[in-house]
């Protein structure tokens with residue numbers, strides 16, 4: 001509960017943190033030659049907003065039973081989560097260099113047995129929402145007042161298990177559960193661009209032809225749409241979602257429209273940058289794209 | 299004679315009264331598994347999760363992370379086949395304190411046939427690091443296993459049968475990595491597990507009348523059950539037979555064969571169980587006879603092993 005006493009960061013501070021996070025993701029992945037870039041960059045503004053403004057969590061007490069929970073169900077973007085946790089003080093920023101190396105706490109996919117501060121182990125897609133719903137259920141049984149946030153990918157929603165959990169959360173009226181969809185319009189490979197209205201970027205949207213918001217609404221969820229890169233808007237939407245706990249019995253989904261590979265000219269909207277290793281020249285370009293000179297001067 | 303499902307729910311009803319961490323999460327099979335008896339007494343500790351086994355396992359992992367002790371109750375086949383990835387990543391790989399009640403395992407599931415017959419679960423879960431696998435012989439051992447599982451922190455799979463078998467006198471001992479000696483004998487060492495132990499007791503009674511002296515060991519824990527324990531228990535024997543209501547591949551028979559291979563002594567291991575085949579729906583007696591698990595059929599296999607020279611396949 002210590003974050004309540006801290007002054008809230010400004011929007012500008014959050015924007016700078018997100019740019020710094022993007023740079024750390026891209027440079028770490030390129031140095032270690034491992035990790036997923038596109039979805040890490042699309043999720044970065046949301047992760048920074050959550051960890052620096054929304055989640056009631058204290059890095060010095062990672063096991064606090066009353067902390068808000070956060071599950072990165074799209075666990076392939078572990079490097080984005082580790083980066084934001086490092087910026088927030090859960091681990092030294094230098095430790096990012098151990099990512100995916102032997103004996104590291106920073107496994108290729110989040111491993112809660114290795115790194116304090118992780119609330120779930122993920123990697124096999126589709127499973128995080130069920131765990132979050134279980135936390136929300138038990139929180140209610142124990143009279144706990146925290147909120148559980150789960151971030152999923154849009155491609156990940158092709159997993160049938162996601163829909164089992166969507167139905168279950170509604171049935172149990174889990175208004176202490178918030179799903180966040182990083183709707184970046186791409187998955188790993190997906191479908192070829194067909195020139196139609198459902199094609200986003202260089203491939204077809206994972207949910208082309210389906211009104212995902214209406215589907216969630218049909219399942220009884222409270223649906224909020226937002227630009228996943230608009231930090232002031234995200235702050236408002238996430239805060240409001242938290243406030244619905246104990247209100248109307250509907251779980252909330254934040255449908256965040258994002259750009260996969262956001263912020264770096266050569267990765268934006270490119271399915272091939274789902275994962276990848278940037279060359280030195282590309283890193284130099286990214287440094288410029290992200291305005292790192294300005295960010296680092298602050 | 300109490301069936302294992304009745305024993306399971308009776309023990310849980312007893313524990314839940316003094317421990318509100320204990321929950322039952324149902325996959326819409328409460329009337330089969332007898333979880334309905336629990337729901338009637340402890341509605342606040344019973345959660346219906348519907349026909350969605352993957353979510354069921356995930357919910358349990360989430361609840362366990364806050365200190366609950368959830369029992370996931372469905373047919374074993376749906377845990378180890380439909381929800382295996384969830385069992386693996388969310389429970390075994392995190393050490394989550396989730397208990398799995400795998401009901402209606404083996405061949406005898408009330409006539410449901412091969413879709414529901416769980417004949418590979420032991421092979422699958424025995425290969426899974428971090429899992430504990432208990433295969434009780436009867437109702438009394440089931441109750442002890444439920445108590446043990448709740449006291450133990452970490453994942454447990456409890457393999458349960460639908461129908462009751464004769465009770466087995468295991469001496470009230472239930473401990474991991476242990477084989478209980480049920481009978482002394484010199485011609486052959488027979489190791490069995492689960493409800494097949496009662497049928498093996500009957501088979502060895504038949505053999506005693508036919509002049510075969512068999513030693514009998516019962517394995518309630520298939521995991522942990524170390525190679526050392528198996529090798530020590532086998533001792534100087536050269537003729538070993540395993541018996542289980544499970545495929546002969548990868549379960550108790552696989553475990554014993556692996557252990558014995560590691561010592562490089564000439565010992566024959568005859569694995570009695572379901573050959574590499576699917577079964578079918580039929581009355582219990584028909585299935586046990588057809589698939590070689592009735593006392594008479596088990597006795598025949600053991601007698602054939604004892605009567606053939608070492609070096610020959612049985």
Ligand SMILES: Cc1ncc(C[n+]2csc(CCOP(=O)(O)OP(=O)(O)O)c2C)c(N)n1
Nearest residue numbers: 039076123124125153154155156186187188
């Ligand atoms: C069950 C499972 N199947 C396949 C994969 C391999 N995989 C990793 S990421 C990915 C694409 C995910 O797309 P999306 O959910 O849209 O994530 P994002 O675009 O945010 O990276 C796939 C297929 C996996 N990790 N888990």
Ligand SMILES: [Mg+2]
Nearest residue numbers: 154155186187
């Ligand atoms: Mg995507």
